Amino acid sequence: MKEVDLFFGPQHPGITGNFSVRVKIDGDTVVKAQAIPGFLHRGFEKLMEMRHWMQGPPLICRICVPDADHSETGYSMAVERLAGIEVPERGKYIRALTLEMSRLSAYLFYFAGYGGSIGLYTIAQWAIGDRDYLLDLYEELTGARVYHIFNFPGGPRWDTPEGFEDRVDKVMDYLEKRLKEYDKLYFNNMVFLKRSQDVAVMKKSYAEKMEVTGPNARATGWAIDVRKDDPYAAYPDLDFELITQDEGDSYARVMQRRLEFQQSIDLVRQITKKLRSMPRGNVRLIPNALHWKIPRGEAYAAVESSKGELGYYVVSDGGISPYRMQVRGPSISHGVQVYEEMIVGQRLADVAALMFSLDVCPPDIDR
Amino acid sequence: MIAEILVLIFMPVFVSFMGLLFMGIQRKITARVQNRIGPPFYQQFIDVMKLFSKRENIGHNWVFDIGPIFAIVGMLTTMLFIPMGGFRLLSMDGDLIVVMYLLVISGLGMALGAGASGNPNAGIGVMRGLTLMMAYEMPFVISVLAVMVYYHTTSLAEIVGMQSGMWALIILPLSALVADMALQAQFGKKPFDQPIAPAEVATGPIVEYGGKYLGMLMVAHSIGMFVEAGLFIDIFLGGGLLFHQPGIIWQVFNFLFWVLLVFALYTLAVLVNAIMPRYRIDQAFVFYWKWPTIIAIIGLAYALGVSVW
Amino acid sequence: MSEQEIAERIAKFPGADVEVLRKGQIAVKVPAEKGHDAAAYLKKMGFAHLVAVEYVDWIKENEFELVYNLFSYKMKMRAFLKVRIPRDKPEYITFMDLWPIAMTHEREAHEMMGIVFRKNPNLTPFILEDWKNLPPMRKDFDSRKYVKDKYDSIPFAEGGEQ
């Protein structure tokens, strides 16, 4: 039978962000796929060499757009490790709060994305609409909706405003209530089950072989999480268990996020409870930003972003700017090679759905 | 004679107008389901006006150009054979079978034009469209057959006339259920909108159509809505005839009721559309050839039994 | 197991220069020709996961440094396996046989730093398109000068001030 070359993207509604996949299809089945990243390349790693240490977070938060806090925190942690500074206790909790809220908003984006890719636009509308409540909280805390530029090396920029914890809790209650409605419309929808169960199964052995991280790995039954394996911020003090699924199909990947969404809500509640009982004020420890020199050496710091392990390798030669900084985006494993291999044999209709179900984030491949 | 010609001219204009209006209202309803305000109800008219005012700066070939015309003419021709709330334009013996054939023409014209555009997405969309047609025609034809068997006729006008006592929906509920399932795919609504799935084939057949062509296709779609819903109403809902007295005023009321029924059927489809994802094309095929077909066959057996007995 | 104990175990590999960086992070320097063996040794030891391949341009020493960032989920420990290759002849062997995902990382290093990985079949353009200049992450590639020469020299199409 004749094989047809199809370009998915970059201008295509079935693509997350600006990305391209070239698939060869035979009838309705994909026989070959080639991921083409690079449409969002900005050369962060080069730009950072021309910036001061403190000018990092305003630039680096742009690495993964839906999940910006993890990007800036990862960088800040790497710099802290190099410089050997420790964030004050309250600073750590505020950091963890922004990270968990970032995860919540990224997961809402994920629900919307996967729903949209299989045609359920109502969930896309609902989830993005609900995400705006989280953005409002961010706006109150940091002054910005998307790029917060809040977590600097040394700690968050400032303390939470008065009564902020209560407002966070209120939004958490709302989200929990909405989650039940999502269950009815989305997670228990007959057609959704049909579209996602037994589609694009990822085995645990395959995930281990291809270094898949984050919720995608946990959906195969592999219990890994940077929050547990290499704890940072306030996570060592927080009480949570890793959630895993066994099937490793698209359904398991979506349900994994759905369960972790609930877990994140619980974590945020734990954090706000703790924040209320803490003395206010001391959140940040910061040297003179303009002439801050960091001793020679190298450090790696990783955070568990909503897509997997997001790591920063920072090399200093003792100067006022990084000598080299390299980002390990989570999607570099599951967005390129894993995606290319998993899509073969799937139906054409699942090309977009699989990309959304793996939560490929093109900017962190391209940087 | 003059009255008939007037109706002939009036009908297409009225139907396209109402179709666009309904689509506008449905956009509003969908928006409400999605927690939004939605566009004004006359948005669809603005869209069509804008589309007809666009300039085409890309040419393909003449087959591509006649595609939308084919679609619109196919729909209009089909409309002529369908009794619309008492207005009958062309009717004869066996017109139900003619209509079943003509319904395909519009889609085929579309397929022809889209195929000529050379875009692989359009090609795949057409392929999906034809597969889907094959899938839903099976249970649909069986359930229509049940009606034909029950009323011993293949004339739409006679079927409508015989339902003056009781609607076929009540006599043959199983067949009506199956036909409504098929209607969902005929309207091109989720879960059966695979041919135009944006995230998969970038709106399929209409991927290359823009400007005036797209305007024409929107008009064709709004006529199609009345044709497809009208056929269902004629077969199962007594042709929307509420009053059986002669006289122009009752005829107008009947016609309005028919329009209302079209609106209701379309709203039902849109509400299902709003809360459903779409099947894959293979799943849609299996779906139609499994339960709806079985139910349709049971419905046919029931109709046979009732009419023989 | 503590960092020190693991470091001692790694130091058994001939030619390895082991340094404990901080809690949970160990740097292992080996000569370039022993890199692959060292990686296999570390993998056998439990550092079974390749997180990333980092590349640093030490222009003063005229060397490229490749850092294989390994992680062990069992020991909760990171090891940075460092090899240095000459800048004049940037060639190295692929680690695809140990970790298949190295293909993508090496593809990126090839594009951004110009390092050729022998036996890697897929060193095709990855992120950049039609790039004819020096690989951009090299220290002697000046991004500001490039921008000035290439983009800022272009006039506005409809006239007007620069």
Add this chain to the structure above:
Amino acid sequence: MVDDEKIVSEDMGVQVEKNENMEMRSFGTVKRWATKRSLWMVHYCTGCGGIELAPLMTSRYDMERFGMHPMVTPRQSDVLLITGYVNIKTLKRIIRTYEQMPDPKYVIAFGSCPINGGPYWDSYATINHLDKYIPIDLYIAGCMPRPQSIVRAFEDLMDMIQDGTADGYMRYKKYYEPYKANQEKIFRKWW
């Protein structure tokens, strides 16, 4: 802004522009009203700004109120939204997309990056001034612009369409040669 004197006095693209203006005049207010009330934009997230389009399209800001919604293919669209920084690899696709759109078409550049490079002013991979390569009708400043300012920009674009001052597509035809020359300086090979 294109007025009649200018058309007569300039040689390049005179005919094209005259035809455009004739058409705008002959269709008149109704056409402009319909165009401005039904702006369909290309579904293309060229940069990080795409993330603020999602709230804009959905229930909180709901831009379908103004008749705008994303359209899948450039052939059916009126507005091209450049959401954020423009990588040179993307610029090629933007130009291709722009040239496929039927007239009248409008371009809105979104965020500070297409204006002058923004935080990526010294990056080798992104261009600094988008209006060197395609004509822009409207800029939205900020990083990133809030949904309200995007709505405001669309309102301004509607006013401009009503006035006939949103003439980017005419300028593209008029200055086609210099635009093309600029594009060719960036791309070594054209597709």
